[in-house]
Amino acid sequence: MYDVAVIGAGPGGSTTARYLAKQGYQVCLIDKDRFPRDKPCGGGFSPRLVDEFPYLRKRQGDFLRGVCRVGVIHSSNQKTVLRGRADMAVALRTDFDNVLLESALEYGAEPKMGIRAKSLQIDANSVKVELTNGDHVTARAIVGADGSTSMVARETQLNAKWPSNHITACRVVEIPAKTRDIIERYSEELEYHFFANLGGLPGYGWIFPKLDTINIGLGIVGRYAKGLLRYFESFIKMLKRDGYIAKSAELNALKGALLPTGGTIAKSYSERCLLVGDSAGMVNPITGGGIAHAMVAGKIAAAILARNLENDALDDSDLGKYQTQWMAEFGKEIKSQLIVQKVFTGVFANTLFEIGARDSVLQDTVSAMMSEASAGRNDAYRLFGRFLYVCLREALTP
Numbered sequence: 001m002y003d004v005a006v007i008g009a010g011p012g013g014s015t016t017a018r019y020l021a022k023q024g025y026q027v028c029l030i031d032k033d034r035f036p037r038d039k040p041c042g043g044g045f046s047p048r049l050v051d052e053f054p055y056l057r058k059r060q061g062d063f064l065r066g067v068c069r070v071g072v073i074h075s076s077n078q079k080t081v082l083r084g085r086a087d088m089a090v091a092l093r094t095d096f097d098n099v100l101l102e103s104a105l106e107y108g109a110e111p112k113m114g115i116r117a118k119s120l121q122i123d124a125n126s127v128k129v130e131l132t133n134g135d136h137v138t139a140r141a142i143v144g145a146d147g148s149t150s151m152v153a154r155e156t157q158l159n160a161k162w163p164s165n166h167i168t169a170c171r172v173v174e175i176p177a178k179t180r181d182i183i184e185r186y187s188e189e190l191e192y193h194f195f196a197n198l199g200g201l202p203g204y205g206w207i208f209p210k211l212d213t214i215n216i217g218l219g220i221v222g223r224y225a226k227g228l229l230r231y232f233e234s235f236i237k238m239l240k241r242d243g244y245i246a247k248s249a250e251l252n253a254l255k256g257a258l259l260p261t262g263g264t265i266a267k268s269y270s271e272r273c274l275l276v277g278d279s280a281g282m283v284n285p286i287t288g289g290g291i292a293h294a295m296v297a298g299k300i301a302a303a304i305l306a307r308n309l310e311n312d313a314l315d316d317s318d319l320g321k322y323q324t325q326w327m328a329e330f331g332k333e334i335k336s337q338l339i340v341q342k343v344f345t346g347v348f349a350n351t352l353f354e355i356g357a358r359d360s361v362l363q364d365t366v367s368a369m370m371s372e373a374s375a376g377r378n379d380a381y382r383l384f385g386r387f388l389y390v391c392l393r394e395a396l397t398p
Contacts, residue, residue, distance in 0.1 A: 002028045002110075003309055005129050005139035007117045007152050009035065012277030012294030013145030014100035015053075019302030021107035025309065028137050029109045030129070032116040035101050039093035040172040040255035042208050042215050044068070044192070045291045046372045047089045053295060055103060063095040065210040069189035071367030075353035076197035082356045084367030088192055090210045092174070096291075112137070117146070120155050127272050141272045141305055141314050145298070148258045150279035158275060159265045162222075166262025166281075168203060168288055169225035171232040172217040173254045175245060182209045185244060193244070194287075194370050196353075198235060202345040204287070205235050207244055214245060219259065219288055221345075259288040263338050264331060269319040274301045282326070285334065285341040289372050293330050300325045336380035340369065343384075352387065359390045 004020055006013045009031035017029045047067060050056050056063075067089050073082040105111060116132040120142060127142045144152025148167065153159040182190070186209040195205035203220035216239065218232045232254075240247050264281040268274065276282070277294030284290065304322045308314055323331075344352065356362045365383055367373075 002139040008145035015298030017104040017109040021109040034114040036098040040257040068192040080353040084363035086367035086373040088371035164222040167222040170219040
């Protein structure tokens with residue numbers, strides 16, 4: 001029997017497995033895909049992530065594909081642009097996730113790749129995970145890091161299904177390009193772009209230039225996402241027309257994804273079980289970014305399990321400290337980001353852009369929030385406080 005079975009080897013799952021295995025626990029890491037594998041995602045995150053997880057520093061040459069320095073945010077009516085300085089690191093998820101997996105395996109986590117976990121049973125002493133190949137895995141505890149459609153969340157009844165207004169459907173493509181061409185289009189500072197509420201629909205489009213690819217995506221809130229492919233094709237036509245990508249750009253590797261952007265679930269733990277990352281909705285509601293939150297949650301989950309495994313204190317009541325700790329780290333920040341999301345997808349969004357265009361501090365603040373370079377749950381209050389200040393300043397200026 002394993003100490004812990006981790007379902008999903010993305011950033012949250014591999015981080016959890018690494019910290020548990022490093023402490024000597026027997027960990028099984030299960031994923032439906034074989035690595036290296038691609039993951040539909042922008043691949044952007046704060047450069048601070050390498051400081052929070054120092055073991056990544058020696059491997060950053062294996063995954064880092066540039067640091068974008070300037071954020072450009074376009075209003076939905078395409079009349080106003082905010083431009084601010086805020087660093088965002090960019091990577092290919094194929095490389096990044098593989099580095100994280102290798103870091104877990106380095107400490108002895110046992111991989112079961114290319115096998116889907118299809119169901120689980122939890123009893124008083126263990127968790128039994130049934131696999132699609134007919135085998136099963138038994139462990140003292142389980143971690144569900146298996147994404148927005150998490151089997152673990154469903155089987156434990158922690159989250160049966162996301163409401164359609166809490167999920168964002170995305171289409172993503174990584175377009176190969178020559179470095180010289182990327183710099184000509186996005187400058188040496190690798191300007192990254194967000195397009196708010198394209199077509200008047202709640203959501204966003206993005207462009208993340210990297211070393212030799214350009215990542216382009218479009219996400220629309222699930223309730224309004226019917227016809228997403230058609231909207232994505234229109235987005236691409238606009239980008240080609242305006243010179244953001246070459247007219248000959250190939251879009252053969254188009255992929256889809258679902259992101260939980262409506263906030264976290266009410267409870268992320270149950271008997272012998274913790275949920276990490278997208279499975280618990282640990283995603284920035286503004287951008288859909290979840291890499292950093294998943295990794296921080298994975299580190300917390302490992303610490304909680306390591307402490308409780310010693311005494312087999314794995315009941316529902318024993319694991320509540322997990323939620324308390326990740327809420328303190330970033331949960332309240334997600335709540336404030338949800339407020340910003342609702343405001344900037346609302347009827348006054350274009351007006352807010354017009355106000356923001358009059359103040360460089362506001363533009364830097366917005367770019368920092370979009371790039372996840374900012375930190376702290378008070379960002380929303382600072383942002384709206386600055387908007388109020390600018391309005392008063394403009395009104396009182398002769």
